[in-house]
Amino acid sequence: MSDVRSGQGEPLRALLAALSGAAGVIHLAMVPSHMDEWALEGVAFAVAGWFQLAWAVLVLTRSRRELLRLGLAANLLFVGAWAVTRTAGSPFGPHAGHAESASLIDLTTVGLQLALVALAAVALFRPTLGAALGRSLPTVTATAAVVVVVASVALASPSARNHAHTSHGEHGDGHDEAAGSGHDHEAMANPAAASTGDDRGLSSLRNGHHHEIVAEELDAATQADLDEQLAVTREVAAQNPTVAAAEANGYRRIGPYFPGIGAHYGRMGPEETNRAGVMDRTALLHPLAIIYEGTEPTSQVAGFMYLSLSDTEPEGFAGPNDVWHYHEQLCLKYQPDGEIDVPFGLDRQSTDAQCQAAGGNILPVSPWMVHVWSAPGWDDDPDVGTFGEVHTDLTCSDGSYHMLPVDQWADHQDSICSNGAA
Secondary structure (H helix, E strand, O other): OHHHHOHHHHHHHHHHHHHHHHHHHHHHHOHHHHHHHOHHHHHHHHHHHHHHHHHHHHHHHOOOHHHHHHHHHHHHHHHHHHHHHHHOOOOOOOOOOOOOOOOHHHHHHHHHHHHHHHHHHHHHHOHHHHHHHHHOHHHHHHHHHHHHHHHHHHHHOHHHOOHHHHHOOOOOOOOOOOOOOOOOOOOOOOHHHHOOOOOOOHHHOOOOEOOOOOOOOOOHHHHHHHHHHHHHHHHHHHHOOEHHHHHHOOOEEEEEEEOOOEEEEEOOOHHHHOOOOEOOHHHHOOOOEEEEOOOOOOOEEEEEEEEEOOOOOOOEOOOOOOOOEEOEEEEEEEOOOOOEEOOOOOOOOOOHHHHHHOOOEEEEEOOEEEEEOOOOOOOOOOOOOOOOOOOOOOOEOOOOOOEOOHHHHHHOOOEOEOOOEO
């Protein structure tokens, strides 16, 4: 293979090494966060990273076609594994069956690997073209520099921070015998509060599986589109200003009042399920649930929870800031009047046996959902984004977020606050 064996092939080998080395460095940088999620996944990232670094060294010092074949096959395998986890989800492990979200860091890695596959294929099967590429030293040098810059930008991007949690949508580790182990969330509505000596229970709040919530500044056109959408949600607030009004319009309680999350009153119909995941006017006028500051008839509207039956995370609202979530192993107990009790809460996994003992039924995986804190009076808190995980003004009566023990929730269907709803 003249383009690899001759001196003219050295630039080509350097570019292959740059692609493999950049992908390997990214894989190794992501090992800690993936190891924290699932040890086997962390090991897989480490193996992939070290393989790519070793291959980069070997391709610079060896000129064997078998080495190119190995690199091509391995990187096709890596890309294939990524594609499966982003479409059907991993076939096994704690995230089995759940499609992960794509982010800049993993898209960059896939791009590097696909470029390596293409270049190795050219060198193997089109040696004349490969030799011509290998003779273009300035072009190869510039391309290798671009590879380094792109990898560095990806590693410095927000998507690289806590990447495993964000791509897996904040998956938990399962549940314990009391169905209360849940899963730890890194993203809180008010991180500053957790840094103080006493966060009043704020850090214990969680709201489903989702990727990282990062409020990005929108351009003027996107912001105008979002403002128009949020204006429609305020029409819904005006039509349902209180719990009494919502119940008169067919909404029924879903679970108790949760600190930080409020009391949900839902209505299930074709418009509320929004199969397409596009937030047009019809979808905006039909949230699955309206969120209230309590369960009293006079309790005021605070926000909304929209739902979509989309197979993947919905397109949703204008801009990238509406981070959708879902829940697993929800225990739902349907009442004759249309209300729904959640004996173990909206974010505590339970077994079939536990749920049956409580008189409920298991929902293995919920559809996609998003909270929207756009109701007048609740949309101006600087610590809470429009699509924040929780709202810090939805406290318990003593201003804290402390909840009753999980084993008492089934007996408190109006509020699980230790001191009652605010």
